[in-house]
Amino acid sequence: MYLFRYNSTKQSFLSMTIELMYLQPQEIIGKSEIYIGRLPIRLGTVGGKRIFQPYDVGGLPKNETTMAEMLKQAGYVTGMVGKWHLGINAHNRTDGSHLPSKRGFDFVGLNLPFTNAWECDTTGEYYKNGPDPSRCFLYDGDEIVQQPIRFQWMTENLVHDWRRFLQERLQKDQKKTPFFFYFSFPQVHSTQFANPSFLGSSVRGMYGDSINEMSWAIGEVLDSLLKAGIAENTLVIFMSDHGPHAELCLNGGSTAGLKGGKSNSYEGGFRIPFIAWQPGTVKAGRVSHEVISSMDLYRTFRDMQNCPQQSKPQLYLDGTNILEELYGVSKELPGYLGKRRPIFYYCNSNLMAIRIGDYKVTTDLNIHYKTSPIFLNDTVDPNLSYFCPNGKPRADWYVSASCPDEHLTTHDPPSVFDLAKDPYERYALEESDFVKQVALCAFGCLERSKMRSQGANIVKEHRQTLVPVPIQMGHFDKNANEEPSLHYPSVYKFFEGIGGIKGGI
Numbered sequence: 001m002y003l004f005r006y007n008s009t010k011q012s013f014l015s016m017t018i019e020l021m022y023l024q025p026q027e028i029i030g031k032s033e034i035y036i037g038r039l040p041i042r043l044g045t046v047g048g049k050r051i052f053q054p055y056d057v058g059g060l061p062k063n064e065t066t067m068a069e070m071l072k073q074a075g076y077v078t079g080m081v082g083k084w085h086l087g088i089n090a091h092n093r094t095d096g097s098h099l100p101s102k103r104g105f106d107f108v109g110l111n112l113p114f115t116n117a118w119e120c121d122t123t124g125e126y127y128k129n130g131p132d133p134s135r136c137f138l139y140d141g142d143e144i145v146q147q148p149i150r151f152q153w154m155t156e157n158l159v160h161d162w163r164r165f166l167q168e169r170l171q172k173d174q175k176k177t178p179f180f181f182y183f184s185f186p187q188v189h190s191t192q193f194a195n196p197s198f199l200g201s202s203v204r205g206m207y208g209d210s211i212n213e214m215s216w217a218i219g220e221v222l223d224s225l226l227k228a229g230i231a232e233n234t235l236v237i238f239m240s241d242h243g244p245h246a247e248l249c250l251n252g253g254s255t256a257g258l259k260g261g262k263s264n265s266y267e268g269g270f271r272i273p274f275i276a277w278q279p280g281t282v283k284a285g286r287v288s289h290e291v292i293s294s295m296d297l298y299r300t301f302r303d304m305q306n307c308p309q310q311s312k313p314q315l316y317l318d319g320t321n322i323l324e325e326l327y328g329v330s331k332e333l334p335g336y337l338g339k340r341r342p343i344f345y346y347c348n349s350n351l352m353a354i355r356i357g358d359y360k361v362t363t364d365l366n367i368h369y370k371t372s373p374i375f376l377n378d379t380v381d382p383n384l385s386y387f388c389p390n391g392k393p394r395a396d397w398y399v400s401a402s403c404p405d406e407h408l409t410t411h412d413p414p415s416v417f418d419l420a421k422d423p424y425e426r427y428a429l430e431e432s433d434f435v436k437q438v439a440l441c442a443f444g445c446l447e448r449s450k451m452r453s454q455g456a457n458i459v460k461e462h463r464q465t466l467v468p469v470p471i472q473m474g475h476f477d478k479n480a481n482e483e484p485s486l487h488y489p490s491v492y493k494f495f496e497g498i499g500g501i502k503g504g505i
Contacts, residue, residue, distance in 0.1 A: 059087020
């Protein structure tokens with residue numbers, strides 16, 4: 001969740017949902033493209049195990065300007081709490097070179113530099129060997145304060161840190177200085193948890209209880225903005241960082257019928273929920289059907305604030321300005337954003353698929369260049385009883401983990417789906433279909449008069465913009481980051497909640 005307060009009462013206000021929001025389908029690649037506004041293939045946040053391990057020495061490249069750094073240079077006070085997962089140390093066990101405090105955040109409260117991994121389970125229902133301290137540690141700023149993590153009070157303490165940040169802002173500058181705050185919920189990852197007040201509050205078990213607790217926290221944040229009198233010029237964005245992890249069975253979330261899930265290139269992995277809130281002039285409940293990328297936020301925020309020229313080199317941005325669409329004032333014809341630029345679906349360094357606009361045919365197209373296996377989390381899957389005994393996963397795993405070539409299916413010619421008519425990607429278009437013939441031009445058609453105005457050779461042109469960069473993931477150094485073993489066997493700073501959850505349910 002992003003809280004973006006700007007110092008102007010003349011801005012328009014919004015409260016709306018984007019139905020066609022796209023983001024790369026796993027944590028690291030998704031988060032990195034949000035923060036930088038560039039595809040992960042441009043950043044080097046690919047390779048390895050597709051996530052930064054505690055002993056990885058990589059992180060977001062230092063020559064890239066993060067969203068927090070950009071807004072800080074524009075005069076914003078910046079803060080964050082929650083899941084980071086974009087690198088820890090680079091040189092030794094405590095240098096913290098890749099922590100959020102080194103990437104533009106003035107205030108950093110409780111945060112998970114790694115994640116709440118499967119091995120952090122404290123219930124014994126999933127990870128039988130008990131929590132693994134080497135993968136389960138909580139920071140306060142740059143200091144480890146829990147190892148392993150006690151989850152039951154975490155959400156409450158994250159909300160407390162947000163309140164602390166807000167109160168400091170209100171006391172210091174009487175609402176004059178704009179701020180940017182990143183509230184990164186750890187819900188609902190492999191280790192799922194809920195405060196005792198929420199246990200049993202849903203019919204979906206721990207997954208639903210965890211969702212209810214997160215919903216409470218969101219309400220607390222919005223209420224605090226309203227009570228402070230700054231809601232009307234604070235833009236709040238709520239979004240996911242990938243599709244649901246279907247392999248977690250009943251605790252894996254739902255795609256509402258979309259094919260695939262977290263880690264693969266079908267709609268279930270890339271399409272995410274997106275809600276923007278700001279009391280004001282835009283009717284609550286407005287829905288946008290434009291095709292939008294998470295990378296659009298970076299360019300939009302930059303343009304909104306007329307951010308100063310960066311001291312770092314100006315690099316290719318993949319997003320576009322969606323401000324008019326957010327505010328509901330665009331005068332463009334429907335579908336204009338999808339026509340303006342394609343959506344590229346990557347798995348590691350593999351270009352798996354693209355989504356393009358209508359190319360003068362009345363449809364939206366999804367072209368699958370390569371596909372990876374998917375897990376069918378439903379009652380018709382013959383393997384469901386084996387992989388999900390009693391609805392619980394046998395292990396923390398993905399059918400499509402790192403997309404090695406031997407696991408991929410290459411489609412030549414590419415498979416094409418009409419997402420306007422077939423959003424669940426059940427029926428690939430026949431090769432003789434005119435729409436498919438037009439779409440295939442994206443992969444090399446040189447002379448098609450109907451395509452000239454839209455731009456031919458989309459993939460070729462895209463690849464010409466790629467510049468080789470160092471790969472950030474998969475570089476392990478036990479001496480630099482030994483899964484912070486200096487803090488074994490355990491460290492606990494926060495033993496219980498601070499009272500904020502009482503009366504808030």
